[in-house]
Amino acid sequence: xxxxYDNKAWLLILPxxxxxxxxxxxxxxxVVNYSVQDVFDANTRFFTGTEWFVQMLNDPALQSALLRQxxxxxxxLCIEVPLGIGIALLMPKKGWxxxxxxxxxxxxxxxxxxxxxxxxxxxxxxxxxxxxxGLRELGYExxxxxxxVDAWGTIIIMxxxxxxxxxxxxxxxxxxxxxxAYYQAARIDRASRWAVFRFIQLPKLTNVLxxxxxxxxxxxxxxxxxxxxxxxxxxxxxxxxxxxxLTTMAIGQQDLGPSxxxxxxxxxxxxxxxxxxxxxxxxxxxxxxxxx
Amino acid sequence: xxxSKPTTPTExxxxxxxxxxxxxxxxxxxxxxxRPKLLLGLYLLFVLLPIYWLMxxxxxxxxxxxxxxxLWPDNFTLEHYTKIFTTEAWxxxxxxxxxxxxxxxxxxxxxxxxxxxxxxxxxFIGDKHLFFWLLTNLMAPPAVFLLPYFQLYYTVGLxxxxxxxxxAHCLFNIPLAIWILEGFMSSVxxxxxxxxxxxxxxxxxxxxxxxxxxxxxxxxxxxxFLFMFSWVExxxxxxxxxxGAQPIASxxxxxxxxxxxxxxxxxxxxxxxxxxxxxxxxxxxNHIAKGFALGRT
Numbered sequence: 268x269x270x271x272y273d274n275k276a277w278l279l280i281l282p283x284x285x286x287x288x289x290x291x292x293x294x295x296x297x298v299v300n301y302s303v304q305d306v307f308d309a310n311t312r313f314f315t316g317t318e319w320f321v322q323m324l325n326d327p328a329l330q331s332a333l334l335r336q337x338x339x340x341x342x343x344l345c346i347e348v349p350l351g352i353g354i355a356l357l358m359p360k361k362g363w364x365x366x367x368x369x370x371x372x373x374x375x376x377x378x379x380x381x382x383x384x385x386x387x388x389x390x391x392x393x394x395x396x397x398x399x400x401g402l403r404e405l406g407y408e409x410x411x412x413x414x415x416v417d418a419w420g421t422i423i424i425m426x427x428x429x430x431x432x433x434x435x436x437x438x439x440x441x442x443x444x445x446x447x448a449y450y451q452a453a454r455i456d457r458a459s460r461w462a463v464f465r466f467i468q469l470p471k472l473t474n475v476l477x478x479x480x481x482x483x484x485x486x487x488x489x490x491x492x493x494x495x496x497x498x499x500x501x502x503x504x505x506x507x508x509x510x511x512x513l514t515t516m517a518i519g520q521q522d523l524g525p526s527x528x529x530x531x532x533x534x535x536x537x538x539x540x541x542x543x544x545x546x547x548x549x550x551x552x553x554x555x556x557x558x559x
Numbered sequence: 560x561x562x563s564k565p566t567t568p569t570e571x572x573x574x575x576x577x578x579x580x581x582x583x584x585x586x587x588x589x590x591x592x593x594r595p596k597l598l599l600g601l602y603l604l605f606v607l608l609p610i611y612w613l614m615x616x617x618x619x620x621x622x623x624x625x626x627x628x629x630l631w632p633d634n635f636t637l638e639h640y641t642k643i644f645t646t647e648a649w650x651x652x653x654x655x656x657x658x659x660x661x662x663x664x665x666x667x668x669x670x671x672x673x674x675x676x677x678x679x680x681x682x683f684i685g686d687k688h689l690f691f692w693l694l695t696n697l698m699a700p701p702a703v704f705l706l707p708y709f710q711l712y713y714t715v716g717l718x719x720x721x722x723x724x725x726x727a728h729c730l731f732n733i734p735l736a737i738w739i740l741e742g743f744m745s746s747v748x749x750x751x752x753x754x755x756x757x758x759x760x761x762x763x764x765x766x767x768x769x770x771x772x773x774x775x776x777x778x779x780x781x782x783x784f785l786f787m788f789s790w791v792e793x794x795x796x797x798x799x800x801x802x803g804a805q806p807i808a809s810x811x812x813x814x815x816x817x818x819x820x821x822x823x824x825x826x827x828x829x830x831x832x833x834x835x836x837x838x839x840x841x842x843x844x845n846h847i848a849k850g851f852a853l854g855r856t
Contacts, residue, residue: 389613489700513705533703
């Protein structure tokens with residue numbers, strides 16, 4: 268679309284800007300403020316410069332939490348993206364079945380995050396949960412409070428259960444926008460099922476997939492409530508992710524300076540990765556406009 | 560079966576049609592066609608099984624739950640639901656959650672509509688940077704904002720009110736709303752605006768009377784997303800409230816008492832948090848596919 272150059276558009280943006288500034292800039296500046304100071308009480312504080320940042324970056328507990336976080340995000344992306352595409356291809360396109368499947372698939376997305384944790388906590392308990400009980404009956408010593416492998420596996424299955432629908436729905440909407448004529452042309456060419464997917468469906472999906480991967484990366488990187496309810500970060504600290512370390516430090520121990528520095532590092536990592544994705548989206552749209 | 564070579568173009572077309580029909584009939588007859596349905600069914604089973612288990616437990620008494628594993632309630636009971644609907648702490652949790660979610664939806668959509676219009680129709684100084692900055696708020700981990708929010712809202716005296724949570728959720732909901740609405744608005748041709756202005760409509764009148772009705776479905780889908788992200792968020796909501804505006808999700812953490820966890824009530828409360836979501840998604844089911852592509856398909 269040809270946009271008009273007009274700075275009066277700022278007037279339309281102002282109300283939004285005021286609100287978002289109140290809930291984003293002021294808090295963020297507070298964090299920046301804390302991150303460079305050592306606060307003892309309301310009147311005693313010292314400027315510390317980058318000390319907290321250095322301390323946080325060298326903290327082995329946080330380094331391992333960061334590694335765990337990356338491992339977790341990559342694992343769930345590798346499972347959820349192909350699975351989501353597959354489900355989108357299987358979903359019916361017309362009639363009441365389409366609506367019914369759509370609602371059922373969306374269901375996990377609409378459950379409060381800590382309730383998701385509760386659901387899986389109940390589901391995986393050895394004494395009263397179907398999955399925990401079933402695995403034990405099959406002879407597997409399943410115990411998420413003792414075995415780190417079980418805890419990890421369960422959290423990943425839970426995340427797949429919770430978030431694959433997002434990828435599936437994004438892809439489903441992408442698939443719906445492909446005109447029937449493309450498929451007809453493919454039939455005339457006697458294209459195989461794989462060729463149809465590779466050369467018609469996948470190119471149409473790139474746009475929504477970039478958004479999907481971006482959202483999934485962000486959300487998996489911020490994950491808090493689900494593992495907190497399910498495993499409480501344990502056994503040991505094997506499922507303690509970044510958000511949980513941060514909350515423990517900020518609320519539990521009241522270490523303002525270090526936790527503020529940690530917050531900023533955390534935010535910057537997400538920002539960096541997301542910026543790369545955002546630039547990718549923008550370039551893709553530029554290509555599309557150039558081509559059309 | 561030997562066939563002579565087709566001689567006329569019509570004949571070629573007819574034969575192709577016959578061939579095509581035969582191929583299609585064959586494709587339909589192959590039992591392999593059932594496989595997609597089977598796979599989808601398996602996935603849906605995976606989605607529904609944990610939810611079924613929650614429902615199963617919510618209709619059992621606690622003694623039955625702990626007494627042994629049963630695949631369906633032997634002694635069907637509504638005691639947990641009765642408890643939730645008659646205990647003030649419990650049902651007020653739902654009222655509180657719905658209150659701040661609705662407040663957040665109203666605030667977000669009201670400020671996002673004009674802003675999205677500006678982004679979709681105009682170039683202005685710093686528009687790209689502003690848009691990116693908005694998206695960064697979507698990426699901010701709520702844990703980062705936990706402490707400053709707590710202090711900020713405590714200082715301005717909004718701690719433990721619904722509006723505090725509603726404003727806090729604006730952090731990620733306004734950028735999201737602008738992102739989705741901008742896509743929907745960009746698919747409305749600009750000529751509509753120009754014609755309206757030539758016809759003598761003032762901007763506010765045009766916006767409310769003509770433009771908003773045109774993107775109804777987009778607004779519906781946006782509201783669905785706003786509902787979804789505000790409803791599921793817990794970390795900020797529970798930090799910014801204590802007793803006066805406590806969301807249901809944090810009321811649920813109080814089910815563990817000295818005598819162990821009240822599994823039945825926990826299950827019933829969990830199941831009830833799913834209900835509003837189902838209602839909302841039912842209303843937008845026909846537009847949701849477009850909404851998930853953020854209006855950009």
